[in-house]
Amino acid sequence: MxxxxxxxxxxxxxxxxxxxxxxxxxxxxxxxxxxxxxxxxxxxxxxxxxxxxxxxxxxxxxxxxxxxxxxxxxxxxxxxxxxxxxxxxxxxxxxxxxxxxxxxxxxxxxxxxxxxxxxxxxxxxxxxxxxxxxxxxxxxxxxxxxxxxxxxxxxxxxxxxxxxxxxxxxxxxxxxxxxxxxxxxxxxxxxxxxxxxxxxxxxxxxxxxxxxxxxxxxxxxxxxxxxxxxxxxxxxDDEDSLSERLDTENVIFDTNKINIAVIKLPHISNFTDFNPLSRRKEIVMKYITSPKEMEDADLIIIPGTKNTLYDLRWLKSMGFNHDNLEMKNLIGICGGFQMLGNDLIDKYGVEEGGSEIGLKLLHFSTVFSKNKTTRQTETEIINYPDFIDTLYDSGIIGYEIHMGSTISHNEIPFTKSDITDNGGFVNKNIMGTYIHGIFENDNFVDAIIRGLSKKNSKKVTSDTKINDFNTYKxxxxxxxxxxxxxxxxxxxxxxxxxxxxx
The missing domain is CATH 3.40.50.300 (P-loop containing nucleotide triphosphate hydrolases)
Structure with a gap:
C-alpha cells in the first residue's frame, strides 16, 4: 500500500x-x-x-x-x-x-x-x-x-x-x-x-x-x-475565484498587441480556459465588469458560469447588451455561449427556474435539462467567424460540461456534427461554443492572433520562441x-x- x-x-x-x-x-x-x-x-x-x-x-x-x-x-x-x-x-x-x-x-x-x-x-x-x-x-x-x-x-x-x-x-x-x-x-x-x-x-x-x-x-x-x-x-492552473489572475485592474491594453477582454461574471467557471491566452506575448488579457472597459479590446469573451440565468441578468444590469456587443468580435464559451442566443428556458429548475431573454446575437434557444453532458471532445472546425484566420489543421480537442442543449434556428455550425449542438455556432463576428479547453489548441490561438491582426490592421509580431502549450506546462x-x-x-x-x- x-x-x-x-x-x-x-x-x-x-x-x-x-x-x-x-x-x-x-x-x-x-x-x-x-x-x-x-x-x-x-x-x-x-x-x-x-x-x-x-x-x-x-x-x-x-x-x-x-x-x-x-x-x-x-x-x-x-x-x-x-x-x-x-x-x-x-x-x-x-x-x-x-x-x-x-x-x-x-x-x-x-x-x-x-x-x-x-x-x-x-x-x-x-x-x-x-x-x-x-x-x-x-x-x-x-x-x-x-x-x-x-x-x-x-x-x-x-x-x-x-x-x-x-x-x-x-x-x-x-x-x-x-x-x-x-x-x-x-x-x-x-x-x-x-x-x-x-x-x-x-x-x-x-x-x-x-x-x-x-x-x-x-x-x-x-x-x-x-x-x-x-x-x-x-x-x-489556479483552483478557484481567489486566483490573482482575475485581478487585472491595472492591466493596460497595448495598441501593438491583441487585446482580449474577458467579462468577469459573478459565477465565472473554468477561467483556466484563458490561461493559455494570458501566457502569449502577442496578447494582453484583461478581466472586465463594465462596457466602457471593452472599448479598446480586439476581442470580447463571455466565459462559462455555474449560474447562467443569474449571470445573464447581471450582465444586462451592468450595461452589456445586444447593441454594444453586436459589432464586437465576440466569443461565448459554454454558459457564455448560451447567453448569446434568443432565450434560455429552465423549466425543471436546474438553476433558478423560469426563463430569460438572451442577448440575441445568435439565433438559437437553450433548454436546460436534468442530465449533464460531460465528455472529452475531439472534432474539426468547419466554419469560422471573420476574425479567425483559417487553420491549416482544423482539428481541435477540448471537453464539454453543460446541463443545457441548444435548438438552432438555421445558424451556421462551428464544428462537424459529431459533438453536441455542432460544438456551437458562428455568424460573421460572433462565435459561441460548448468546448472548454479550446484555447489549449495552439493552432487555434495562432489563428485568432493572425485573424485579429488582419481585421484590425495591426502588425503583431509572432512569438516564434514559444513552446506548444503542453511543453510549456x-x-x-x-x-x-x-x-x-x-x-x-x-x-x-x-x-x-x-x-x-x-
Missing amino acids: AKVIMVQGTMSNSGKSFLVAGLCRVLKRKGFKVAPFKSQNMALNSYITKEGMEMGRAQVMQAEAAGISPTVEMNPILLKPTSNTGSQVILNGKVHSNMSASDYYKNKRAFIPYILEAYNKLCEEYDIIVIEGAGSPAEINLNENDIVNMGLAKLVNSPVLLVADIDRGGVFASIYGTVALMDDDAKNRIKGIVINKFRGDKNLLTPGFEMLDEHFKKIDANIPVLGVIPMRKIDI ESQYDLLADLIEESLDIDAIMDILVKSEK
Whole structure:
C-alpha cells in the first residue's frame, strides 16, 4: 500500500495546491509513482476525464505534475457553488444533487465510504499519495464532521505539513493559532511547517522561528519549520475565484498587441480556459465588469458560469447588451455561449427556474435539462467567424460540461456534427461554443492572433520562441519542482514519508 503525506493550510489560498503539485513533481523525479488526492473540493473550475467524469482542475494540474492521467478517484467529491448558500454536489464524477450548505454539512459523513473507496483504489496503484486539505483545519465550528482536513488525516493515518502564506501578513499568528486550536492527536500529526510566498531576506525570519518554537512548547507541540518558499511566478492552473489572475485592474491594453477582454461574471467557471491566452506575448488579457472597459479590446469573451440565468441578468444590469456587443468580435464559451442566443428556458429548475431573454446575437434557444453532458471532445472546425484566420489543421480537442442543449434556428455550425449542438455556432463576428479547453489548441490561438491582426490592421509580431502549450506546462512543473527542492528540507519530508503507515 502507498505511503502518504498531507498538505493543509492555515487559510484558503495559502499555497496547498501549489505545494502538492510541487511535491508530486519532486517525487516523480525521484522515481516514485505518485498521485494527488483531495476528498472534497469546492471550485468552479472543473475538468472532464477520458471516461466522461467531472473533477476539480487542481487535481488535474497535480496529476499532470505527477506525470499521470487524471482520474476521478483523485477528487471523489466536487462542490460547485450555485449561490452563496448552495452547491451542486458531484460524487465520483457525476451529479449527485443540489444541496444547501447546511444540508451538506449535516449529511457529509455519509460520503466517507466513497472517499475511502477512492483513496484505497489509488493506494493500490501508486507508491505515494499526496493529499490536499481544504480551507483551514482550525475551523473549529466544522471539525466535528470534517472529511477533508484532520478528519481525513485521521481516517487514513496521514502525517501533515502545514503551509502558511506570509505575503498576507501575520504568518506566525496564523501558524500558532492554527496549531493551538487543535486537539492533541491533530497536533501530533503536524510534522512540519512550510512558509510560502516570502519576499526578502530569509535570515530575518530566524528569530521568529525560535520564538515560535518556544510558544509551541507551551502547548506541547514540537513542529519544525521545514523551509521557506520565495515568491516566484510559476504559471500553473489556479483552483478557484481567489486566483490573482482575475485581478487585472491595472492591466493596460497595448495598441501593438491583441487585446482580449474577458467579462468577469459573478459565477465565472473554468477561467483556466484563458490561461493559455494570458501566457502569449502577442496578447494582453484583461478581466472586465463594465462596457466602457471593452472599448479598446480586439476581442470580447463571455466565459462559462455555474449560474447562467443569474449571470445573464447581471450582465444586462451592468450595461452589456445586444447593441454594444453586436459589432464586437465576440466569443461565448459554454454558459457564455448560451447567453448569446434568443432565450434560455429552465423549466425543471436546474438553476433558478423560469426563463430569460438572451442577448440575441445568435439565433438559437437553450433548454436546460436534468442530465449533464460531460465528455472529452475531439472534432474539426468547419466554419469560422471573420476574425479567425483559417487553420491549416482544423482539428481541435477540448471537453464539454453543460446541463443545457441548444435548438438552432438555421445558424451556421462551428464544428462537424459529431459533438453536441455542432460544438456551437458562428455568424460573421460572433462565435459561441460548448468546448472548454479550446484555447489549449495552439493552432487555434495562432489563428485568432493572425485573424485579429488582419481585421484590425495591426502588425503583431509572432512569438516564434514559444513552446506548444503542453511543453510549456511541463517546463512550469519542472520550475516548480526546482523551487520546492531549493526551498524545503526534502530529506526531512522523505523521512516523514518513510515513517507514514497506511
